[in-house]
Amino acid sequence: METAPLQGAATTKPWREGTEEPFVRIGRVTKKFGDFTAVNDVSLDIYKGELFCLLGGSGCGKSTLLRMLAGFERPTEGTISIDGQDMGQLAPYDRPTNMMFQSYALFPHMSVEKNIAYGLLRDGMKKPEAMEKVADMLRLVQLEKFAARRPDQLSGGQRQRVALARSLIKRPKLLLLDEPLGALDKKLREETQFELVNIQETLGITFIVVTHDQEEAMTLSTRIGVMDAGEIVQVDEPPAIYEHPASRFVADFIGSVNMFEGHVTDDEPDYIRISSRDLGQDIHVGHGVSCSMGQRLWFAMRPEKMRLTREKPEGVINAFPATVQDVAYMGNLSVYRVKLRGGRVLSATRANLTRHEEDGISWDEEVWVSWGDTAGVVLTQ
Amino acid sequence: MTGVIDRVAPLRWTARGLKWLGLDGRGLVVAVPVLWLLVFFLIPFLVVAKISVSEAAIALPPYLPIFDWDGIVATITLNLGNYGYLFEDPLYLRAYMFSIRVAFVSACIAILVAYPMALFIARSPEPRRSVLLMLVILPFWTSFLLRVYAWQGFLRSNGVINNFLMWTGLIDQPLVMLQTDFAVYLGIVYTYLPFAILPLYANLVRLDGALLEASADLGARPWATFVHVTLPLSLSGVLAGFMLVFVPAIGEFVIPELLGGPDTLMIGRVLWSEFFSNRDWPVASAVAVAMLVVLVVPIMLLRTVQSRSEDG
Ligand SMILES: Nc1ncnc2c1ncn2[C@@H]1O[C@H](COP(=O)(O)OP(=O)(O)O)[C@@H](O)[C@H]1O
Ligand SMILES: [Mg+2]
Numbered sequence: 001m002e003t004a005p006l007q008g009a010a011t012t013k014p015w016r017e018g019t020e021e022p023f024v025r026i027g028r029v030t031k032k033f034g035d036f037t038a039v040n041d042v043s044l045d046i047y048k049g050e051l052f053c054l055l056g057g058s059g060c061g062k063s064t065l066l067r068m069l070a071g072f073e074r075p076t077e078g079t080i081s082i083d084g085q086d087m088g089q090l091a092p093y094d095r096p097t098n099m100m101f102q103s104y105a106l107f108p109h110m111s112v113e114k115n116i117a118y119g120l121l122r123d124g125m126k127k128p129e130a131m132e133k134v135a136d137m138l139r140l141v142q143l144e145k146f147a148a149r150r151p152d153q154l155s156g157g158q159r160q161r162v163a164l165a166r167s168l169i170k171r172p173k174l175l176l177l178d179e180p181l182g183a184l185d186k187k188l189r190e191e192t193q194f195e196l197v198n199i200q201e202t203l204g205i206t207f208i209v210v211t212h213d214q215e216e217a218m219t220l221s222t223r224i225g226v227m228d229a230g231e232i233v234q235v236d237e238p239p240a241i242y243e244h245p246a247s248r249f250v251a252d253f254i255g256s257v258n259m260f261e262g263h264v265t266d267d268e269p270d271y272i273r274i275s276s277r278d279l280g281q282d283i284h285v286g287h288g289v290s291c292s293m294g295q296r297l298w299f300a301m302r303p304e305k306m307r308l309t310r311e312k313p314e315g316v317i318n319a320f321p322a323t324v325q326d327v328a329y330m331g332n333l334s335v336y337r338v339k340l341r342g343g344r345v346l347s348a349t350r351a352n353l354t355r356h357e358e359d360g361i362s363w364d365e366e367v368w369v370s371w372g373d374t375a376g377v378v379l380t381q
Numbered sequence: 382m383t384g385v386i387d388r389v390a391p392l393r394w395t396a397r398g399l400k401w402l403g404l405d406g407r408g409l410v411v412a413v414p415v416l417w418l419l420v421f422f423l424i425p426f427l428v429v430a431k432i433s434v435s436e437a438a439i440a441l442p443p444y445l446p447i448f449d450w451d452g453i454v455a456t457i458t459l460n461l462g463n464y465g466y467l468f469e470d471p472l473y474l475r476a477y478m479f480s481i482r483v484a485f486v487s488a489c490i491a492i493l494v495a496y497p498m499a500l501f502i503a504r505s506p507e508p509r510r511s512v513l514l515m516l517v518i519l520p521f522w523t524s525f526l527l528r529v530y531a532w533q534g535f536l537r538s539n540g541v542i543n544n545f546l547m548w549t550g551l552i553d554q555p556l557v558m559l560q561t562d563f564a565v566y567l568g569i570v571y572t573y574l575p576f577a578i579l580p581l582y583a584n585l586v587r588l589d590g591a592l593l594e595a596s597a598d599l600g601a602r603p604w605a606t607f608v609h610v611t612l613p614l615s616l617s618g619v620l621a622g623f624m625l626v627f628v629p630a631i632g633e634f635v636i637p638e639l640l641g642g643p644d645t646l647m648i649g650r651v652l653w654s655e656f657f658s659n660r661d662w663p664v665a666s667a668v669a670v671a672m673l674v675v676l677v678v679p680i681m682l683l684r685t686v687q688s689r690s691e692d693g
Contacts, residue, residue, distance in 0.1 A: 072594055092597040099598045105591035109613050118609070119599035170600070 013237075014047040015223065021084070023048040023206055024069070024174060029078030031064050038064040040230035041078075046223075051200050051207040053217040056227030057253070062210040063102070065227075066176050069208065070099045083173050093122075098172035102179045104163035106151040112162050113138070113147040119170045133169060140199065141165045157188050164196075168203065177209045181216060193219050214254050218242070226250050247381050251300040258306075258346045260299040267293050272378070274299055278344035284317040286373030291380060298379040305375040306348040308336060308361055312368050319370035322346070324363055336361070338369055426673075433666035436460045443660050463667035473651065473668065477675060480648040483562070483637075484630035487569040488577075491626045492619055494570065495577035499618075500611075502578075503585035514582070517575050529568055529639050536564050536640070560642035568636040573629065577622035584618025585611070617687055624683050628676055648672055 014020035022045035031039040039061040046052045054062045067073045069080060071092035080087045082096060098119070106115050113134055120130040138144045141161040151159055160183065167175055180196065181189045197220055200207050211217050217224045218238045225235045226249075234246040245251035248259065260283065262276030272289050273282040274297065283299055291297060313319055325345065326337035329352075336348045348369060350361075361367055386392045399405075404412060435444040436458070449456045467473045502513045520528060535541045538555035546552045558564055588611065596606040634649030641647070648668065655665035 070594075070598055072597075092594070093600045093602055097598075099595075101591050101595055103589075103591050105589065105595040107592060107595070107610060118596070118601075122596075122600040122605055122609075166595075166599070 012049075013222075015045070020047060022046060023050075023083055024208070025079075025081045026065075026069075027079045027081075029065070029068060029075045029080060031061070031068060031073060032076045037230055039068070039075075042230075042232050043078075044225060044232060044235065046206065046208065048206055049204055050222045051197065051209065051220055053221035053224045054208065054210045054227060055214060055217040055224050055254075056212065058212055060227045061230040062212075062227055063178055066099070066178055066208065066210050069174070070097055070176050071095050096173040097176055098167040098170055098174075099176040100163050100167040100178065100180050102182060104151075104159050104183075106159060106162055106166070108151055111148050111150055112143060112154070115151070115162055116166045116169050118166065123170070137165045137169050140168075140202075156183055156185075157192070160184060160192065164199070168199070168205070171203070172205065174206050174208065177207060179210055179212070181213075182211070189216070190219075196220065218254075226253065228253075243377070245300065245377060245379070248298050248300070248379050251377060251379060256303055256347065258301045258303065260301070262297065262299060264291050264293055264295045264297065267291060271373070274378070278340060278342050279320055280341055281320070283376070284373050285376065285378055289378045289380075291378075295380070299376050300379055301346075301371060301376040303335065303347045303349040304333075304351075305371055306346070307370050308338070308348055308350060309368050309370065310361070310365070313370050316370045317373060319368050322367055322369050324361060324365045324367055327361075327363060334360075338367060340369070429666045429669055432662050433463055433670050434459045434461060435663050436462075437661050437663050442662065444662050460663065463663045464671070466664055467667055467671055472646070473648075473671075476646045476648045476651045477671075479646055480631045480633075481675070483565060483569065483647060484627045484633075487566055487573070487630050488623045488627040490566065491570045491574055491577040492581075492623055495574055495581055495622060496619070499578050499581035499585055502582050503588070517578050517582075520575065525572065526635060529572065529636055532564070532568055532571070532640060533559060536567075559640065560645075562641065562645060564640035565637050565645055565647075568640045569626070569630050569633060572636065573626040576625035576629075580621035580625060581615065581618045584615045584621075588614055620683055620686060624679065627679065631676060632672055 024044075024046040026042055026044040026046075029039060029042050030037065042065060054065060056062050064073060068075050069082075069087075071087065071090060071094075074089075085096070087095060107118065110118070113131070116134045116137055117127075117130045120133060121127070125133075134147075135144075138147055141164060143158060143161055143165065146154060146158060146162075151162065154162065160180065164180065167177075181192055184192060193216060196207075209217075209220060211220075218241075221238060223235060223237055224241050225232050226241065227233065228249050234241060234250050236244070236246075241250065242254055245254060251257045252259065260274070260276040260278055262274040262283070264272055265275045265282055266273035267289075269288045271287065272285050272291065274285065275282050276299065285299070289297075307313065308324075312321075320340055322338040322340050324336055325339050328335040328337075331352070333349045333351050336350065337345055338348060339345050346369060386396050399409065431447060432444055435447045437443060438445045445458070447458050447460070449458065498517075502510055502517070505513060533540070536558040537543070538557065538559070540559070542558070543552075543555040547555065592610055592614070593606055596610045597603075601609065632649045632652075633647060634653055637645045637647045637650055638653075641650075652665055652668045652672075655661050655668060659665075
């Protein structure tokens with residue numbers, strides 16, 4: 001086995017090799033609140049140095065899973081171990097984890113400095129030593145000037161950094177972050193995303209981040225676990241989640257997608273054909289798919305992978321005539337709503353490459369929608 | 382709202398009249414409590430203050446008017462001797478000091494008892510919480526006098542407690558509990574406990590549970606969390622509960638009268654005997670005014686502490 005450089009997960013991908021022991025093992029964990037199952041039979045392995053994102057809609061059980069790792073909730077069934085140690089009945093204060101709360105949960109009666117020092121002092125560290133560490137941490141999160149302020153005298157972004165600093169000061173083996181950027185406005189959120197990744201790589205601490213924002217998950221994470229109704233439906237690296245979604249739910253949840261329902265009319269080793277009622281002709285998929293003749297399946301097509309042209313493109317099998325219904329200018333790109341002959345409306349995007357596109361496709365034009373034969377994803381569930 | 386007032390003539394006239402007096406909607410809302418305080422607090426207080434500087438007499442009412450007008454010259458006679466008298470006779474000073482001590486100790490005990498109860502209620506799940514709160518308020522449904530009287534039945538030498546202890550064989554002589562300072566403390570703590578619990582509960586129930594989780598997450602055991610998070614954040618509730626016991630306990634009359642001994646000299650009892658036994662209204666009034674001054678000091682203290690904890 002090769003020893004990985006101490007660089008965090010950005011360069012090594014232990015989940016691909018499967019040689020390294022997972023750092024966090026979640027084994028068939030279920031959490032019930034009365035009759036309601038908030039987390040359902042979740043198994044997950046997370047490796048040292050990862051920045052793992054739990055992604056899912058509101059109420060799908062992300063926070064509950066995170067809270068079980070922190071020790072605030074006990075699993076109804078299943079086991080959790082961190083760094084080889086079974087968490088079992090361990091109380092939060094005995095766990096090697098720290099959490100950054102969605103509401104930040106800063107102590108309102110303490111200064112920034114005291115908030116950050118809290119964890120060290122509770123562990124019995126002497127005050128001068130603790131304050132030295134706090135000063136270092138304040139530098140890391142660029143809050144030196146605000147050490148004496150109280151939380152209610154800070155902006156949202158500053159509070160967020162205090163919460164981060166407080167949860168990092170004890171150098172936990174595992175940091176749990178519940179919607180860490182949720183309360184920030186868009187611009188600040190984007191800046192902070194990169195800061196978060198930087199800090200994570202500098203300290204080499206394993207992060208588990210809960211978010212409902214798919215862009216955030218894409219930007220931050222080494223891997224994403226997509227959750228739906230208490231279950232993990234797919235775990236993969238961000239590009240794989242986007243380009244190879246495992247199910248209709250994932251394809252739909254991550255980014256936008258045009259979904260066609262159809263059945264297999266031709267099943268060859270190197271291509272298949274799918275017939276869909278929405279389209280006047282079969283879809284040609286240029287690779288083999290494990291399916292059977294006549295099987296019902298779905299074809300997912302991302303808007304940016306479709307081409308819009310006035311002329312019928314040469315040598316492309318998947319080309320369909322349509323009418324432009326609507327164009328939405330978004331700045332960096334334009335979203336076209338086009339109506340197929342059968343009545344189905346698709347959305348397609350085009351990058352706005354020039355500032356004035358005199359010749360651009362516009363409302364009510366007759367166009368051809370087309371895509372390459374490997375541009376879409378065939379989904380069987 | 383305005384529509385109705387505009388359409389109905391009497392309302393319109395009233396509104397106009399009030400506006401002429403400089404009272405709009407907001408003014409009215411403030412005017413009601415101001416009027417209340419004026420009629421039921423300030424005016425009686427002025428009457429008492431007036432009596433306290435007049436001279437006692439065998440008459441009806443038993444004091445001389447301070448205001449005299451013989452048709453030509455108006456004379457005002459202020460008799461400050463009543464206040465001087467409070468300092469001359471050590472009885473009054475002793476009664477004040479003893480009242481403050483009893484009220485202070487009772488308030489401290491009440492807070493110590495009320496805090497865990499309030500915390501328990503605040504942390505209870507919803508249906509149980511309402512029931513517990515009801516139970517706290519339940520004693521108010523019977524007369525305060527009856528409840529204090531009932532304590533006599535418990536504390537007497539042949540009362541419930543002594544009978545029980547003798548029956549178990551723990552003691553063979555009845556304990557003297559009634560007519561002691563102990564009984565007074567017990568009575569005050571018992572009577573005023575809800576006033577300590579309620580503000581503490583109101584404070585503790587608002588405490589954000591995430592703060593407790595954050596504290597535990599950062600390595601604090603339950604006791605450390607209590608000392609460093611729960612307690613400091615509930616100090617204003619502690620103070621409010623303390624004051625709500627301390628202030629009325631100073632002037633308490635019924636409890637020392639019914640449960641205390643003859644030498645349990647609290648200022649409320651002194652006031653009573655001055656007023657009804659001695660019929661010396663001026664001195665009784667002076668005692669009352671002086672008591673108010675004694676009370677105003679801690680209340681002002683509370684206000685400054687509270688406003689400081691609110692803005693900084
Ligand atoms: N303490 C609780 N008691 C009952 N239901 C809960 C509790 N905590 C969470 N739930 C429920 O579990 C589900 C998942 O909650 P949560 O994990 O907070 O979702 P999210 O993915 O938005 O973070 C929600 O439907 C929520 O109502
Ligand atoms: Mg959540």
